[in-house]
Amino acid sequence: MADTLPNILVTGTPGVGKSYICQQIQSQLKLKWLDCSKIAKEKNFIEEFDEEYDCPILDEDKLMDYMEPLMQEGGYLVEYHGCDFFPERWFKAVFVVTCSNNTILYDRLKERNYNEKKLKSNLECEIFGTIMEEARDSYKPEIVFELKSETKQDAEKSLKIVRDWLKKWKRK
Numbered sequence: 001m002a003d004t005l006p007n008i009l010v011t012g013t014p015g016v017g018k019s020y021i022c023q024q025i026q027s028q029l030k031l032k033w034l035d036c037s038k039i040a041k042e043k044n045f046i047e048e049f050d051e052e053y054d055c056p057i058l059d060e061d062k063l064m065d066y067m068e069p070l071m072q073e074g075g076y077l078v079e080y081h082g083c084d085f086f087p088e089r090w091f092k093a094v095f096v097v098t099c100s101n102n103t104i105l106y107d108r109l110k111e112r113n114y115n116e117k118k119l120k121s122n123l124e125c126e127i128f129g130t131i132m133e134e135a136r137d138s139y140k141p142e143i144v145f146e147l148k149s150e151t152k153q154d155a156e157k158s159l160k161i162v163r164d165w166l167k168k169w170k171r172k
């Protein structure tokens with residue numbers, strides 16, 4: 001029987017570059033990319049809509065029920081801008097994508113036509129390292145890694161970090 005591949009979580013503030021790197025990881029490392037926001041929209045795993053922040057509120061239970069059999073299968077690259085509600089047992093590694101250059105992140109979010117309130121709260125989330133803290137609080141700190149995503153070169157480095165991690169995992 002072939003060994004099952006581990007599931008990996010890619011998290012971080014909106015706009016930091018999770019999808020950008022997941023796209024490359026999925027094609028290079030043959031992991032199955034599962035973009036939770038996209039799935040939630042497609043399958044309507046939405047509880048309500050937050051008018052103030054102009055965003056849907058995720059029905060976490062519905063999403064997790066959907067994901068459970070997939071996580072058993074293994075080999076998934078899960079993308080989401082939060083990480084504290086997933087069962088810890090699902091993931092062998094958690095990669096937190098970061099963009100510490102505020103101007104770059106601001107421009108990326110501005111391009112999405114985010115309203116000022118949403119823009120400000122996302123920028124603050126990144127400045128305060130909220131998701132990194134959430135990841136370290138929710139998973140063993142030794143399986144939490146940072147992937148910088150300001151430039152193309154950063155993405156290449158990130159791909160190498162994930163590739164090396166996977167190699168090491170397979171050797172275990």
Ligand SMILES: Nc1ncnc2c1ncn2[C@@H]1O[C@H](COP(=O)(O)OP(=O)(O)OP(=O)(O)O)[C@@H](O)[C@H]1O
Pocket residue numbers: 012013014015016017018019020021037080081108148149150151152153154155
């Ligand atoms: N390392 C990078 N180098 C150059 N451009 C990047 C990099 N990372 C992200 N970008 C650009 O920034 C924008 C936002 O990236 P992306 O959509 O990957 O963010 P995200 O973290 O997946 O956001 P969300 O939480 O909404 O899913 C995209 O236009 C992407 O091309």
Ligand SMILES: [Mg+2]
Pocket residue numbers: 018019020035079
């Ligand atoms: Mg994305």
